[in-house]
Amino acid sequence: MKAMVLEAPNSLALRQVERPAPGAADVLVRVSNTGICGTDQSIYYGGIPVSYPLIMGHEAVGEIVAGEAAPGLAHGSRVIIDPVYFCGQCYQCRAGQTNLCPNGGLVGRDRDGGFAEYVTVPAANVYPLPAEVTDQAAPLIQVLTTCLHAHRLAGIFPGEAVAIIGLGVTGQLHVQLAKARGADPVIGITRSEWKRKLAAELGADVTAAPGDDAAKVIRDATDGRGADLVIECASRVRVLALAMTLARIGGRVLAYSTYTEKQGELPFYDWYFKELQIINARAAKSEDYPACIDLVRRGQVRLEPLISHTLPFQKLDEALALLTGGDASRHMKVILDHAA
């Protein structure tokens, strides 16, 4: 089969490799579409250690073509892959924290992933896609599961004021999820005007640029008290610091991003004085897949408006370069088409 193989940091090549054979507990999926994100970019540049050669790709959809799938999932079924696998035996797994299993891993990082014609995954890691969800948009469901997992931990109560800083793909998903969970108002904050416009189309009640303007907009929208929950989606310690200043006294901050910075300044006195809860979230659990598929099927979360580019999967290099283009490249979600 054809695969985009990462042979060393910054070295990707289209190769002819052997089609993977599914193990006893695996299914073989013919990939139709994949999504790329910052994790792929970090693996590509060598920021995340992996063993080479590696086929990346953890946001994948396709069709089951071999292996013993779950009951009701025949060969030919369209499925989304849950890339998080876990042992089921360790303390965390038995405590229901399968997303934190120290013996587990991620398809596309710790074993070969979806940037290929075929991929094998554990049979328990595929979920059927309803007709309402297109193959092209479905890779975004994997991203949505990580947002929903975070929302479960943050526990939004209907009517709470939720501010989201950073309106890339995950920020736009958090805007829609916050609305779906009854937040009001939902306030979207970013420097980028076109991202603010998109967030407004997707349900944000108010949008603002960062800086004093954002603080004032939030005060005005919340009778002067500040946001009950601020979700940080910009992967910067200084934005986490901003989130802590924008949360109300007694409020919460969801540190959704992955931070690669080793140091930075945080308003520690605010943290104490406001009795802020800082909530962390990592990956997602099995329970998030059926729930997210249903949110998309019912139209409560719209994925199509988030797709900015679609490229053939052989152009993975080009797709990764789009992500580094900054706001000027006007990228949102980049989807790879495996049939093109």
Ligand SMILES: [Zn+2]
């Ligand atoms: Zn991803």
Ligand SMILES: [Zn+2]
């Ligand atoms: Zn485990």
